[in-house]
Amino acid sequence: MPTYTPPTDEMQFLLHDVLDIRNSGIPGYDELDRDFTGAILGEAGRIAAEVLAPLNATGDAEGCTLDNGAVRTPAGFRDAYGQIAAGGWIGLDADPAYGGQGMPYLLNTAVGEMFVSANMAMNMYWGLTHGAMSAIHVHGSEAQKALYLPKMIEGIWSGTMNLTEPQCGTDLGLIRTRAEPQPDGTYKITGTKIWISAGEHDLTENIIHLVLAKIPGGPAGTKGISLFIVPKFLPDAEGNPGARNALECVGLEHKMGIHANATCVMNYEGATGFLVGEEHKGMRAMFTMMNEARLGVGLQGYAQGVVAYQNALAWARERLQGRALGAPANPDGPADPIMVHPDVRRNLMHQKSLVEGARAFTFWGAQLIDRAHRGHDDRAEALISLLTPVIKGFLTDKGFETTVLAQQTLGGTGFTRAAGLEQFVRDARITMIYEGTNGIQSLDLVGRKLPQNGGRAMRDFFEIVKGFVRENEGDVDLKAGFLDPLKAASKDLQAATVYFVEQGMKNPADALAGSYDFMHLFGHVCLGLMWARIARAAHAGLASGRGDAAFLSARIATGRYYMARHLPATGLHLARITSGAETVMALDPDAF
Template identity: 65%
Template sequence: MPSYTAPIKDLQFVLHDVLKISEQPIDGFDELDRDFTAAVLEEAGKLASEVLAPLNAVGDTEGCTLENGTVRTPTGFKAAFDQMRSGGWTSVDCDPAYGGQGLPYALHTATQEPQVSANMAFNMYQGLTHGAYSAIWWHGSEAQKQTYLPRLTTCEWTGTMNLTEPHCGTDLGLMRTKAEPHDDGTYRITGQKIFISAGDHDLAENIIHLVLAKIPDGPDGIKGVSLFIVPKFLVNEDGSLGDRNAVSVGKLEKKMGIHGNATCVMNYDGATGFLVGEAHKGMRAMFTMMNEARLGVGLQGYAQAEAAYQNALIYAKERLQGRDVMGAKNPDGPADPLIVHPDIRRNLMEQKSFIEGARALTVWGAYLIDRAHRLNDEAADGLISLLTPVIKGFQTDLGFQSCVQAQQVYGGHGYIEETGMSQFARDARIAMIYEGANGIQALDLVGRKLAQSGGKHIMAFFELVKTECKSHADDPRMEPFVEPLKTASKQLQQAAAYFMQAGMKNPNNALAGSYDFMHLMGHVCLGLMWTQMAKAAYSALDSGEEDTDFFNAKIKTGQFYMARQLPACAAHLARIESGAETVMGLEEAQF
């Protein structure tokens, strides 16, 4: 069975050495000193390694079952869910007015990583609930908040998001689910939704479905979509549970991975629903859930890779295979450990440098959300809006790739289920698909986000990178970071300029290069993170920090990323500038 240990020192490094989180002039951040965050993360790590990780293989093997209309989760999930709830892990950043702890979203994000690494399928029940909580907090009425938020905060009730239908996924304007107005101000929801994660289960007393549907005679397409609260059990005025609503599970999907999470077909047969926000403005409210979920899915990408990497590293140190070409490192044994071989080192370094860079980018993204919400910082809000498709798309692509690389370290044993490496790869694969497939993320980035506010946010990003590079001009130690970052940033700017010129003539020139642009920008983002991490590591060494191995390892890992990974930007630029001609060259019949 794979093992897992929460990377608390790495999380602390990002929070305090890189982001200097307790020094930020934001309400509540002054409480986040090193001792406090260390204590919180230690407990989160214990829950992950001692409770959730042992259930990961159980969930994968047993899966969920549908019995008499109710979904049963795998053995041990209910007890673990209760333990997570009682520990307060569902309410870290929730509003104290509804029973939350009111801590920053950045800390919530840091505590989520160990749970996702240990048991991604299990964590999804809580993660989706947090998204439903946020949508109602931002867009619900005061009565709706009072009814639902206290129990969503504690996960006494859980939540879902219902978008996809059998005939439409991304193009939600095609949806057929209807919401017929009723005399009492409620609506009758009729239709079918598919691929609903955590759609039903036995972990909570009630499930609060957030459902997109169309009110008759509303505008056509996406402009006619509204959002509704549709509880599994109706809620009485005193907060107790009432009658079962007309919502049921049609079937459980059999999936490639995340077997411990119930992915359901949901049937709404005149179910009672309650409008959230304004009629025909449902996408505005749903995007509150989706944007939060996309950051969370980006976290899933590197968190699964972290778990896989940890086990691949152990295997590489223990498995004896061949001899070091520079001389035996284990002369008393029959062979040297795998880790002596350069190609194994390359494989492990690619994983390590991606994971640690992605961790920094994700926590920084959560910090930007805190700035946007707690300070009404429009610049931070614009920047995280720009970065969200990159965090989701780039990190899940490379997260899956890293899981496959970790599996490769095991050789044939990685293909055998009992080692657990297959599960990491299978579970990570969905992150590239749900919450908007990665091709959609790339189109969103190039088609919407680059031009948003007249290009203000992408220009702010370029300026941020430029300022970072200039700040290290007098430190020769930083040259291996600054020079590659300058080059990569110029390549990203060149790609954006190409879209402005060639895309105006033929939009396909931009769309054909969108996926490469997402990856190019992802590499620049991680290059920026590694530059900041290297500076933080040098500063720690200069101040006399005792753990020199940790900080020197950060610097060397960053140097690897800048030298070996960042040059991929040139290839992405070349593909972008080749335009759409070869992509669109075949006639449909020629495929």
């Protein structure tokens, strides 16, 4: 049975030594001292390890069941959900005006990683609620916020997002769900939505669906989409669940992973809906939820890699096979732990350097969100908008890769269900698909985010990298192992950007054919920057005698591995990008 150990020490190091949150100038961050964040992370870690993780494998085995429109979640889930709700974790960063605790998004992100590593399928129930809360908070009316947010923050009600239909996924302009205006200002919602995570369950007394639909007579395509609140039970005059709405879960998807989360087919048969924001402006409102969800999915990807790596490491320390080169490491035993073998060490370093770099990247992204929202910083808003498809696409690709490498560490045992690694592989796989496939993320990055505002956000990113290098170029501890590789990788990213600017105008297919490689090239540079920042903080800690020397030295050694063994991939991605679209599009469709 897999185990999970919350990485609170690593999180504290990132928050206070790498990101230096108290001196960042972001409103509210000055209150986040080590004792305060340590207390929150410690309690969240305890819940993750003691409450959520023990239900991960059993929830996967049992799954959800559907009976006459009602979904039953696995044994233990209701009690565990109740503990999450009672502890205020659902509203950790929510608006205090509606019962939230008002903590920074960064702290919610750190807590979220532990909950996802412990039990991804369970975390999705309140993760979807968090996104729905954000959309209502930004775009809902005062009355809607007052009615729905307190109960959602408290965990009494949950939320969903309803986008996909049988005939359309990414191309939402093709949706057919209708919203017929009624004399009382409500709408009758009719249509079918598929792949609705947490669309029906037994954890809360009400479920608040956010549904995309088209009002008859509106513009064609995505310009004619509106967003509606469609509660499972219509609130009565006192704001409590009243009459059952005309909606139903008519099927559960049988999936590769996340078995314990109900993925529903939802039918709306003239259900009462309430417009969120303006008519035909639904995409703008839904993107508030989708962008948050994409960052959350990037976190899901690497968080599954974290728990998979932990269990692979434990196996490598205990499994006896073969002998070390030279003197035996375990002379009194029949063999040495496989940890001694160079290829196993390569495998583990590959995993470790990815997940620790991914955590730093995601925390930095969360900090940018706080800077944008709390500090009203437009440049930070533009930068995190640029980085969002990289966080989602690159980190889920690499998170899945990490789970497979962890499974490989166990050899044949990793292929068995009893070992538990195969569940992490299965659960991580969906992160590369939902909330916009990673191919769509790369197209969004190159086609939409990169050229926005004349490429200002990309220039800001390059200046961040250049500024870090300039600031630290006299540091001999950083130069060869970190700064020089970072400069080389950044030059590859700049060359790819210039190629898109020059060639994209002549032949857009050249840019689109290289978009996936660009997303990965960009992701590697981001992790390279993170590892350089981590190394700087670790060297400073060693020089001052602050912190555990072994911990800090391990960060430096892991970063050196990333810079030497991962970061050179930028050259490969650049070569693919500059090869253009000719070889990609050369084969006639009928010749495949």
